[in-house]
Amino acid sequence: MIPIRDDNPQVSVPWTTYGLIGCNAFAWMVLQSGGFGESFEPSICKFGLVPAQIMGNAAETTCDGFTGFGLLSVLSSMFMHGGWMHILGNMLFLWIFGGNVEDAMGPLRFLVFYIVCGTGAAVAQIWSDPNSLIPMVGASGAIGGVMGGYLMIYPRVKVHILVPIFIIFWTFRVPAWAMLGYWIALQVIEGVVSLGSTGGGVAFWAHVGGFLVGATLIFVLKDDELLFDHPFHGWSDNVDPASVWEDPNNRQK
């Protein structure tokens, strides 16, 4: 299930979303050599987040010779990726959902929102396996937060998704609550299944943690006044704020 676009109009230029995509692309191409070459694996060790190291449970990581960035790796890991599909998938989700969440709070607040969601994702991943020596990289936790925020404010918006059935890709329009609800349910299930496993793979709990932080933090940072511009925000049809004066009790007697 791949989202292609949504029916939510973009009201303001999403400078922070553009900037974050640019930073991720820059990190991927420059710091990680686009996934090729000798510097790729060390970049994951150097900038990735190692739960055991953060918790002080390990002096060394699986990456020989690298001690990582310590607490700063919470931030640096958000801009690192493990492969082309990883970064492209993340940036597609950020492109589709980030702009509208940014619309709801403005670029500066959105930057704060994104970083806090990413941090929440890191905390959740560390909680799920504090002794893990495997470096975690990726923007998915922060983007999970963006999706959580999106679900809270634009649940009715139709999202166009691409679904492969046999060998043919079909497109469907589904409400955001269905698409994002399915996505988070999948993360929770996969997260539960992955508990106790020692191997690498997708950081499901980071997705869940980021999502929950985003779904909560959106209520602190969203600006209801900016949301007036979005015809589909909220669970019910939006009414003209001036219609309050149609009530005879609100008119001069």
Added chain:
Amino acid sequence: MSKSDVEDVVDVIESHDEDDADDARNDFLNNGFGTHWVAEIEGEITAISGYRQVPETYGSGWVSWTYVLENHCGKGIGKRLFKFVLEEAIEAGAQKLFIKVSNYTDEFGNNIYQTATSMYESFGFECEIVSKDFYDVGEDQLIYSKNLLPKLDGEIEVEKEKEKPAIRFADVYEIAETDGAYSFSWEVIDKSFFQKRSFSVDDLYVGLQAVKERGGRIVFLTFLSNLPLIHSPLASAGFKFVGQLEDYYEPGVHELHFVHRLDGK
């Protein structure tokens, strides 16, 4: 006309209303005669009328200081002068003219502005808003208006873009020529990081309390119709909708009038 004519013009107004005469003197001395004209009979100024265009609008104007010397009333001088004023306004590109009128009745029950009101109606002016108890208890303000340029046939109503400036109230003040009617002055500020754009219901309560402390009995506020954030706090604070001056700022952007009574009526 020149500044030396101010006192002769004021005399015309003073023959009806001394308060208006003082206000008119200040207006003419500060702002000049501008788009005001007088009628003369044998060198004597017998009538004054005119209008002032509202700068921030695309063509709205307020008719002001329309008086005929008391002993020349009923001779059609006012009507001829007012017709001239309307022609001049059209010539100058004014789109719509407004007039504020009181419905004051004297102790004998006579509406002293009835003659003027009838004249405005005869020129096609229609009452758009009645603000009850505006000037004083029992004395309403009626705002008449007339579109000088007819709307084009089949003109489509265009929904105007909503604006969300950060509005903050600066002060409360008693409205000129009223007894105990107040309004809030407001300004648009630069919005900071966590600030709300709209004024809040609490901001309105602060203003209402300040008016109460000054002995005010009623508060009137006006806003543009393309500000979606004003409605919720105004309604929550107990303001009532009075009416709107249609297309006041530009086609599709009206001036909304609200009232809040402090006397519990």
